[in-house]
Amino acid sequence: MIERSHLKIIRALADNGTLTAAANALFLTQPALSHQMRYLEKKLGVSLWQREGRQLRLTQSGELLLQVARQVLPVLEQTEKTLQAYGEGRQGVLRLGVECHPCYEWLKGILADFLVALPDMDVDITNKFQFSGLEGLLNHHVDLLVTPDLVKKQGVIHEPLFNYELVLLVSESHHLSGKTFITAEQLSDELVLTFPVARDRLDLFTQFLMPASINPKIKAIESLDIMVQMVGLNRGVTVLPNWLAEEYCQKLPVSTVHLGRQGLTKTLYAAIRKADVDVAYMKTFVSLGKQSFSPAHQVHEIESHE
Numbered sequence: 001m002i003e004r005s006h007l008k009i010i011r012a013l014a015d016n017g018t019l020t021a022a023a024n025a026l027f028l029t030q031p032a033l034s035h036q037m038r039y040l041e042k043k044l045g046v047s048l049w050q051r052e053g054r055q056l057r058l059t060q061s062g063e064l065l066l067q068v069a070r071q072v073l074p075v076l077e078q079t080e081k082t083l084q085a086y087g088e089g090r091q092g093v094l095r096l097g098v099e100c101h102p103c104y105e106w107l108k109g110i111l112a113d114f115l116v117a118l119p120d121m122d123v124d125i126t127n128k129f130q131f132s133g134l135e136g137l138l139n140h141h142v143d144l145l146v147t148p149d150l151v152k153k154q155g156v157i158h159e160p161l162f163n164y165e166l167v168l169l170v171s172e173s174h175h176l177s178g179k180t181f182i183t184a185e186q187l188s189d190e191l192v193l194t195f196p197v198a199r200d201r202l203d204l205f206t207q208f209l210m211p212a213s214i215n216p217k218i219k220a221i222e223s224l225d226i227m228v229q230m231v232g233l234n235r236g237v238t239v240l241p242n243w244l245a246e247e248y249c250q251k252l253p254v255s256t257v258h259l260g261r262q263g264l265t266k267t268l269y270a271a272i273r274k275a276d277v278d279v280a281y282m283k284t285f286v287s288l289g290k291q292s293f294s295p296a297h298q299v300h301e302i303e304s305h306e
Contacts, residue, residue, distance in 0.1 A: 007069035093122045098143035099133040101195040145271040158269040162293035165242040166264040169257040171234040181258035184212035191236040193227045196220040203237045
């Protein structure tokens with residue numbers, strides 16, 4: 001019964017004092033404004049305002065409606081601005097799914113740049129899915145999935161962010177340190193430190209060790225920093241993306257070795273539902289992701305062999 005236009009009229013009457021000034025503020029003619037007020041009074045069965053010369057005075061009923069107008073109109077106006085920002089991709093919540101433990105280190109810089117570029121956006125991050133990250137994307141539990149696995153699915157676009165190489169990280173005192181590359185057999189007697197992920201989800205096993213029927217001992221560690229500290233103390237070896245491993249080589253007595261003669265290369269993807277690829281904040285995230293990876297960290301061809 002009470003429409004938004006009625007609330008705007010009662011607010012304009014209170015703010016401007018006269019019917020003429022209120023009509024001008026609302027870009028209405030005075031007769032049109034008077035007609036709408038009489039219509040509302042008739043529908044409500046109460047008088048909302050009284051004339052006192054050229055001035056208007058709100059009745060008790062009018063004051064009540066004004067109080068509602070001052071509470072409701074700012075909420076509606078802000079909601080409209082927010083919805084417009086959603087539509088333009090300037091505001092909202094980007095729900096990120098992550099299927100790559102080391103990617104959290106990469107995300108730190110990306111999220112900082114993303115939130116600076118879009119200050120009205122928020123981000124939620126999910127790394128635990130009931131089934132898989134791709135199903136979480138398809139079921140709308142997340143909006144964008146950061147994953148190193150290209151699994152083609154109808155309705156999903158995999159946007160490549162950058163290529164990288166998985167390398168073995170060892171202590172500088174380890175017997176494999178200093179080698180250009182290793183074979184799978186050379187890891188058979190090593191303790192491999194991994195994130196708490198099943199072997200069939202680890203590229204080290206599926207693409208390097210299992211094809212050679214090598215099954216070394218593993219120890220799962222949640223913390224990346226602790227894992228690398230253990231490597232530095234020669235309590236095991238681990239495998240990390242080259243861009244991340246190189247950072248630790250600058251801080252700790254550790255070094256990297258290529259996995260196999262050709263190296264083990266991967267691509268990090270942003271998986272997005274096809275219907276969402278043109279959403280502005282999705283495009284911003286993908287663009288920042290591609291820009292984030294320095295050419296100095298790109299996968300290099302192995303120049304010499306052992």
